[in-house]
Amino acid sequence: MPVARRPDAPRSATDDPGSREQRRAVPQTLRRLNSGIEGLDQILGGGLVADSTYIIQGHPGSGKTILANQVAFHQASQGASVLYVTLLAEAHERLFAFLSTLDFYDPSMLGRQVNYISAFSIMEHEGLDGVVRLLRREIPRQKPTLLVIDGLLNAREKATSALDMKKFIAELQNHAASVHCTALLLTSARFEDSSPEYTMVDGIIELREEELGVRSMRRLRVRKLRGSAALGGLHQYAIGPGGLVTFPRTEALLARPLQPEEPSAERTTSGIAEIDQILGGGLSRGSTTLLIGPSGAGKTSWGLHFLAGAPSEPALHFGFYESPQRLHAKATALGLDLAPSLNAGSLSLEWRPSAELLADAVVGELLRMAAERGVKRLFLDGLGVLERSLSTHQRFSPFLSVLVGELRARGITVLTTLEMSELFGTTPHLASPEILSTVDNIVLMRLMERDGRIHRVFSVVKTRNNDFEPALHDFEITSQGIRIFNRLLGKSFAPTFQRGDPA
The missing domain is CATH 3.40.50.300 (P-loop containing nucleotide triphosphate hydrolases)
Structure with missing residues (x-):
């Protein structure tokens, strides 16, 4: 027979209906x-x-x-x-x-x-x-x-x-x-x-x-x-x-950045003084800049200037086209001395052959390296390789969006490249045009024939929240690095972007 509780006896926590409700409301941690x-x-x-x-x-x-x-x-x-x-x-x-x-x-x-x-x-x-x-x-x-x-x-x-x-x-x-x-x-x-x-x-x-x-x-x-x-x-x-x-899957894992974003108004150098002027003072720290252009337009050379531009900031090259030995030789030909940064460990050159890649594995490895080495400047050379390694091209836009968001949240300034299929074309054919809204800055590079010569030219077509100089510039790649000019090439250039099959 149950023993009755005295009316004046204190009520225990287990007797309190409110306490029982509270316990039910507390989520249980599963072993x-x-x-x-x-x-x-x-x-x-x-x-x-x-x-x-x-x-x-x-x-x-x-x-x-x-x-x-x-x-x-x-x-x-x-x-x-x-x-x-x-x-x-x-x-x-x-x-x-x-x-x-x-x-x-x-x-x-x-x-x-x-x-x-x-x-x-x-x-x-x-x-x-x-x-x-x-x-x-x-x-x-x-x-x-x-x-x-x-x-x-x-x-x-x-x-x-x-x-x-x-x-x-x-x-x-x-x-x-x-x-x-x-x-x-x-x-x-x-x-x-x-x-x-x-x-x-x-x-x-x-x-x-x-x-x-x-x-x-x-x-x-x-x-x-x-x-x-x-x-x-x-x-x-x-x-x-x-x-x-x-x-x-990258889109699921990074649907929200793994760490909170801390927006910064600071600027950092692009590695080329003239480019910093054209961009109104350099690149915003934590921003992502996309270089679009055909093979031979100078995208990788620009990237090497970017890596060498701030020796005090840990930097990483992660690419799919050229080995560290070839990159080192190219930098030397440009008059860039990477040896001190490489020897000090503030610069890393990583190369992954483009065949049989798994895009989600690459992103996992990239983020681990960035965290372990405290990377603040990243040159990601070859977005097209990542796109082709995905199971479907429809993944590329959300894939890139969450990756850029995660790198931005970590305060990493990114320069990345995308190949344009036509050597002398003016219109990039993109399988996923939505990626243009993902990045902060877009620089369009191309090759132009004039007066029996091939000229390299570029134009800044987008920067986020910053003024920039919209003129068409020609440049040369020399043994003293990239030299920027403001020579009039004889006609205006208004780039447009069209949807197309990937190169």
């Missing part, structure tokens, strides 16, 4: 498991939610087994216990031989922190009931914090009905929950959205490999995630000696 896979925890909103059940699905060769084993060995390295149950005919020795080529595999953990059990024979002779009895015996005995079931499709083929499969999933989840265990279920099939597999689990991670033209691209998508917000869309990933690496 997470670190996957050990670069980028994946960011996509999942902080890692795998502990005590949850996930389906990892993908065609053969998409990397499901690598992902699961990479998580398993990472968790084991953190002191966790892992039970890996296979419903496949493949012998574990073959699996271990394959895993031995990957850096995360540690054979000393086998039979200790990571235990593999084959349930294929039991499933063949005793059906799913036999597998459930095996799990009922092994899970309480081993008390794993991570359970992997490899071969969910085979289990489904053994089920006589959807109800049988539902019972199997329920039994598996109940036994895992009894020891606070997170479960990963691997399958090579994509089930119907109403299937028991999809409706009963807490998360679904889909791996896919797609052909885009003559190249293939691996992409990951979180199709379902209970209790947590994931980064939406398709995220690129790669498989290498270290295992699986994921690259969160």
Whole structure:
């Protein structure tokens, strides 16, 4: 019989209805498991939610087994216990031989922190009931914090009905929950959205490999995630000696800058005194300037002046066309001595070959370098390469917009280049004209034939919030650097921009 509380007794916090409401209103922090896979925890909103059940699905060769084993060995390295149950005919020795080529595999953990059990024979002779009895015996005995079931499709083929499969999933989840265990279920099939597999689990991670033209691209998508917000869309990933690496989609990751922006009215040099005058005092700190022009117009030469213009500010060249050795030689030919800045570590020259790039991986690497080296001046040479490395050209405008926003928030002054397809054209054909509104300044460069000679000319066609000189200027590239002139070339020039296919 309950004991009545005296009317004059103090009311405890647990008795207060308002207190109970307040507790219900406070968001609960979910316990997470670190996957050990670069980028994946960011996509999942902080890692795998502990005590949850996930389906990892993908065609053969998409990397499901690598992902699961990479998580398993990472968790084991953190002191966790892992039970890996296979419903496949493949012998574990073959699996271990394959895993031995990957850096995360540690054979000393086998039979200790990571235990593999084959349930294929039991499933063949005793059906799913036999597998459930095996799990009922092994899970309480081993008390794993991570359970992997490899071969969910085979289990489904053994089920006589959807109800049988539902019972199997329920039994598996109940036994895992009894020891606070997170479960990963691997399958090579994509089930119907109403299937028991999809409706009963807490998360679904889909791996896919797609052909885009003559190249293939691996992409990951979180199709379902209970209790947590994931980064939406398709995220690129790669498989290498270290295992699986994921690259969160730039537009999702940087939808809001990772750090608050602090606008500045300060100016910084472009690296060329005459250009500073034309721009009304130089470049606004934290601004992005786009140089558009054909090959040979002098875009990279301008970029080298920009890098050398403020030796006290950490600077980075990140490009796709020329190696550091060639850039150093070009700078020397321009009369620019980069050696002191390179030796002091205040200037870095980074080159990435343009073939088979993953744009999201490039952005991740670029931002890491900028943060680690305290970069304040960035010359990004080759926006067209990044555009072509995207899965679709429709991504380029939002991709560039969030990247520029992040660099601006970090106070990095950027000079970047975009190739114009026609050597002697006056109208850039842009697949994504919207990028022109993303950048702060636009300089249009071109080659002009006159009096039997080819002249290099440029004009400033946009600056944000600053006055500028709109005249057409010709310039020369000499052994003393770039020389700017104001010579009349005989006709006016009014640039226009048209939508077109990328070069």
